[in-house]
Amino acid sequence: MGAVSLVSLTRTLAGLALGALALSGCGSSLDESGGSGSGGARSEKVRIGLLVPLSGVYAPIGEDMKAGFELYLDQHDGKLGGREVDLVTADEGEGPQTGVPAAQKLVDQNQVTAVAGVVNSATALGLRDFFHESKKPLLIANAGADDITGARKSAYVWRTSFSNGDVSAALGPAVAKEVKGGVYLVAADYAAGKEMVAGFRKTFEAAGGKVAGEKYTPFGKTQDFQPYLSAIRESGADAVFAFYAGAEAVNFVKQYKQFGLAGKTPLYGTGFLTEGGALAAQGAAAVGVKTSLHYSTELDTPVNKEFVAAYEKAAKKPPTVYAVQGYDTAAVLDKALAGAGGDGGDALVEALGKVGSVDSPRGPWKFDADHNAEQTYYLREVETSGGTAVNAVVGELE
Ligand code: PHB
Secondary structure, eight states, X not given: OOHHHHHHHHHHHHHHHHXXXXXXXXXXXXXXXXXXXXXXXXXXXXXEXXXXXXXXXXXXXXXXXXXXXXXXXXXXXXXETTEEEEEEEEEOTTSHHHHHHHHHHHHHTSOOSEEEEOOOHHHHHHHHHHHHHHTOOEEESSOOOGGGGTTTOOTTEEESSOOHHHHHHTTHHHHHHHOOSEEEEEEEESHHHHHHHHHHHHHHHHTTOEEEEEEEEETTTOOOOHHHHHHHHHHTOSEEEEEOOHHHHHHHHHHHHXXXXXXXXXXXXXXXGGOHHHHHHHGGGGTTOEEEESOOTTOOSHHHHHHHHHHHHHHXXXXXXXXXXXXXXXXXXXXXXXXXXXXXXXXXXXXXXXOOOEEETTEEEEEOTTSOEEOOEEEEEEEEETTEEEEEEEEEEO
16 A cells, blocks of 8 residues: 555544544533533533624624623633533624525534524524524524514524514603604614514504604615615604614714704614714714613623623723623523533523523523513613713613
8 A cells, every 4th residue: 555545544534533523522422412411510622603794794793792702701711611612603794695504514514512693683584494403502692583582483592682673662662752753764674674663663653653754775785875864854754763783884873964964853773773883983973872772881880890891801992782792692601501411402402491690791681481582671872971982871761
């Protein structure tokens, strides 16, 4: 046998041995659920998939979520459930066309124990059946698609963030109270935009509010909002409710000011409109914008103050709701992996059901019966503090 074929035989054998190790959970013996079955301290590494947008309009959101997840890991010696973590990051991109194959690769090829992340509602909806059928836990750390914890809830899908309908519904009654005339509704044209508007409209109209118009703008493609801002002005609306996030939020809020609507027609929205990097880019243009969200950097609690300081030190910028959701997802996985009787999907979801209250920078929250986050929503208003725009906490919403 020549040298070349000897090398290739050695490689083949090494590959077979590695494959066998991967299948056997790195050397431990497996029970039927795919875990060690002991439920006690386990020493082998655990491989977790992190699926976040690293490209497209939501890339800044993905960056924050990843930084939050990694901060939790750094604070816990790189371990979850007492085990070293092998974190495999994949790009969700701008929607299901990229996000679904990336998630399937994490599960089928990388053989992760669970997947965390997912920013876009359309991606989450596209992933639901795959995770449900492969009985693999999916921890959604942002995407708010209502059905994910509603009509299409699954034993294997858990959400540490919010549902679109909840975060916008929280704002409806407050706006109905503050605005006497009609409110124009405008949002990105995809699942999340539609649900944010529907949630807001429901509680807003129930509280006596009047809608002056409604418009959806092409998602990920709209950079010039002038035609929509003209339509808002022509409608004679007394205020506006908007859902935009990431790069779209920056353009909408800046152009709202440039167009002369800021200061005349009050702007409301879900908090994603004025969050983190978007707020920093909007600067003075965002002052006065009022939003609903389950987090603000300005929350005056010891847990949040400690988190803000640690995050700023690590990431060199203030945290965002996306960073908190990433951080909390790691915290939830930490507890669940520590309590699970193995790495199989069924063992892990059983442990997820026992996680209980999470002592988060956003305030305490827990999973409800549908695996959605049950939490407080805050009313926030953009103010300048020390020359920087911040989301001051004005109150708590019902
Ligand atoms: C969503 O698609 O569900 C989504 C995306 C970005 C946000 C909020 C919700 O900031």
